[in-house]
Amino acid sequence: MKKKIHYSTYVYWAMGLFLAIFLAQCGLKAISVVVPKSAKANQRVTFTMHCGAEPRIQGGGSYSTQLVAGIMVPKGWNARKNLTMSFTSPKGNGTMRIIPDSELEPVSGLSWHQAAKKMFGIGPNLVDDMEWIVFRSTQAYSFVNNEDIDFTVKAECNVGAENMLASLGFYIGSSIENLRPEDTDYKKFTFSNAFEVTDGEGDLIDFINPQLGTVQPVKSLDNDIITLTFDGGVTNTVLDHEPAIYLHVRAMDESGKLIAEIRKQTADTKLTDVGGKKYLIDIWPRGFFKVDKDVHIARLEYFYTDITGTKSVGYGNTDEPFKYTFRCE
Amino acid sequence: MKIYKILSWPLMLVLCWGINSCKDELGNIRTEEAEKDITGNWKVTQLTRNGENLSKRLKLENFKIDFNADGTYTIADDLPFVVSGSGKYRLDDPQYPFSVVLSPTEGKEEVVLKFQFPVVKGKRQLSLVMSLGCSSNTYQYDCERLNGGI
Numbered sequence: 237m238k239k240k241i242h243y244s245t246y247v248y249w250a251m252g253l254f255l256a257i258f259l260a261q262c263g264l265k266a267i268s269v270v271v272p273k274s275a276k277a278n279q280r281v282t283f284t285m286h287c288g289a290e291p292r293i294q295g296g297g298s299y300s301t302q303l304v305a306g307i308m309v310p311k312g313w314n315a316r317k318n319l320t321m322s323f324t325s326p327k328g329n330g331t332m333r334i335i336p337d338s339e340l341e342p343v344s345g346l347s348w349h350q351a352a353k354k355m356f357g358i359g360p361n362l363v364d365d366m367e368w369i370v371f372r373s374t375q376a377y378s379f380v381n382n383e384d385i386d387f388t389v390k391a392e393c394n395v396g397a398e399n400m401l402a403s404l405g406f407y408i409g410s411s412i413e414n415l416r417p418e419d420t421d422y423k424k425f426t427f428s429n430a431f432e433v434t435d436g437e438g439d440l441i442d443f444i445n446p447q448l449g450t451v452q453p454v455k456s457l458d459n460d461i462i463t464l465t466f467d468g469g470v471t472n473t474v475l476d477h478e479p480a481i482y483l484h485v486r487a488m489d490e491s492g493k494l495i496a497e498i499r500k501q502t503a504d505t506k507l508t509d510v511g512g513k514k515y516l517i518d519i520w521p522r523g524f525f526k527v528d529k530d531v532h533i534a535r536l537e538y539f540y541t542d543i544t545g546t547k548s549v550g551y552g553n554t555d556e557p558f559k560y561t562f563r564c565e
Numbered sequence: 566m567k568i569y570k571i572l573s574w575p576l577m578l579v580l581c582w583g584i585n586s587c588k589d590e591l592g593n594i595r596t597e598e599a600e601k602d603i604t605g606n607w608k609v610t611q612l613t614r615n616g617e618n619l620s621k622r623l624k625l626e627n628f629k630i631d632f633n634a635d636g637t638y639t640i641a642d643d644l645p646f647v648v649s650g651s652g653k654y655r656l657d658d659p660q661y662p663f664s665v666v667l668s669p670t671e672g673k674e675e676v677v678l679k680f681q682f683p684v685v686k687g688k689r690q691l692s693l694v695m696s697l698g699c700s701s702n703t704y705q706y707d708c709e710r711l712n713g714g715i
Contacts, residue, residue: 311701364615453615457698461614461623461645508622518622520645529649529671564699 263421264289265386269406271428275395277436280318283307283393287408287424288386291379300378301410305332305389306352306370308359308405308427310443311455312565313396321371325387332371332389343414352407355415359427360403361443365454372411399436402443404428439559446470448549449540449558457562458487458521458533464560466540466549468513473549478542481507481515485538486557487525495533496525501543515540521562535561600659601682604634607691607708609644614704630708638667645704647695648676656680665693 265288275281285305293299303323309315321332341351352368371391389408405427409415413422430444441454448470452463466481475481483506484499498505504524507515521533537557539548551558609628611620627643632654639651652669656662657677667676679694691708 453699453702455699455701459645459647460698460702461612461619461704463619516622518619523643523645562698564701 264408264410264424267406267408267424267426269426269428271404271431273430274432274434277397277399277433278394280392280394283391283404283406283428285389285391285406285408286386287389288384289379290384291381293379293381298378298380300376301412302376303332303373303387303389304335304348304370304407304409304411305372305391306349306368306405306407306409307391307393308353308356308366308368308407309393310396310400310402310441311365311367312398312400312441313393315367315393316369319369319371319391319393321389321391323373323387323389325377326385327377327387328375330373330375332373335370335372341415343416348415351415355417355423356405356407356425359405362446363441363443363450363454364452365443366402366405368405368407370407376411395433397437398433398441399438400433400441400443401430401445402441404431448473448553449538449551451560455564457564458527460562461518461520462560463516463518464507464538465514465516466507468515471553473553474547475540475542475549478547480543481509482541482543482545483507483517483519483538484541484545484548485524485536487521487527487533488535488537489532490534495527495531498525499541499545501541501545507540533562535559598660601656601662603632603656603665603682603691606631606711608711609706610709611707612704615702628706629711645697647678647697648672 268286270284270286272281291299305321305323307315307319316334319334323330323332335348337347337349339348340346341348344351344354346354348370349368352370353366356368358364358366391406405425407423407425409423413419415423446467446469448467450465450467452465453460456462464483466475468475468481482501485505486497487495489495505517507517509515521536525533527533537559539550539557541548548555550556607630609625609630611618612623612625612628613619627641629641629644630646631639633639636653636655637651638654640646640649642649648667648669650669650671652667652672654665654667657664657666662680662682665678665680667678669676681690681692683690683692688709693706693708695704695706696702697704
């Protein structure tokens, strides 16, 4: 009996070692991307992903799969409407199609786009207004053992109308491997350096660099619940040693007329300290300002203050207010 | 050993006969799904925005909604909601509802909210999914009946 136990232990060790070697040698190469530093608003831009396959198939045979590729861009680009993807490889060139929302990624039970966001996140971006969009080749391709190839995926899309600075995400995978959390061989992803959209509308939306004041969600209306954040760690301000931070905020209508102003330092205007010199407050603007049904708040102007209201910090650590415009597109 | 084998056959036959005899009775049991009743005073116990849980940061104590037995609803003034005030409501299917349809008294159009009605810890939970402002922002309100009702 003892001998049998010993024998089976050796077998399991050998199997484990074989699997480890097999898995370690198999799959996709690391991904590298070519992303321009900047583009003009609404310009159509090409992003290039270089990758490769290294099939090490147990016991010979073949491995058949479709190529999966995704990119992560700001939601404001509406890239789903105009993104195209294609690839070139020694096994042939082809176009790719967006995976329908109705098709669920089997491991997460989410759509492939949501699953990619859950798996890869938003990288170095600090503001979560990004979406992953995942495409798949229309054809499947078969690999035999040691048939190593390099291939290139090109993604083309319009960059949207707003000025912004963001890091973009890229993913290459295999359709039959799905997005298993433990897998590191069949899903390769990376994030680009800063990519800037210039000559567009509005102030620069900076996704990468810490901001003194931010609002989440990036796109909202006055009936949404919004979160205003003050990040005192970004730079030295007059509020550096204050024990509590308060919100001083004005609601304006479409014509710029003042609807209401709240500048009292109360429990309702006090920000919550979330650590790391960061403070936040969640408000439902329609309820916060108690506006009538037919009144619509078009934008907010706001400052962060101390408990007396005398020390105040505005946009870029100046006397100018932070501004937030309610809009969906 | 042989005795057991011999006995086991009649026993199996008796068992099969017993099970078979229940068939008709089981078939007569009505399995019709009960109509879902959402009447009551509900308080929001959890609120998420785009998957982020805001429950601990917001004061939820005044976030209430009443679904009355006469088919009307009332939303508390403090509750951010897709409609305000009061109106009439109905379920899209009384037995297998997927949504609650609200007809605001002062509103123009019906509002359809995605709806789930699971039993959580022995109590019915009302989950409503909606967009308050931009359609890109999704909120889920999980509610419990006030006064410990089930």
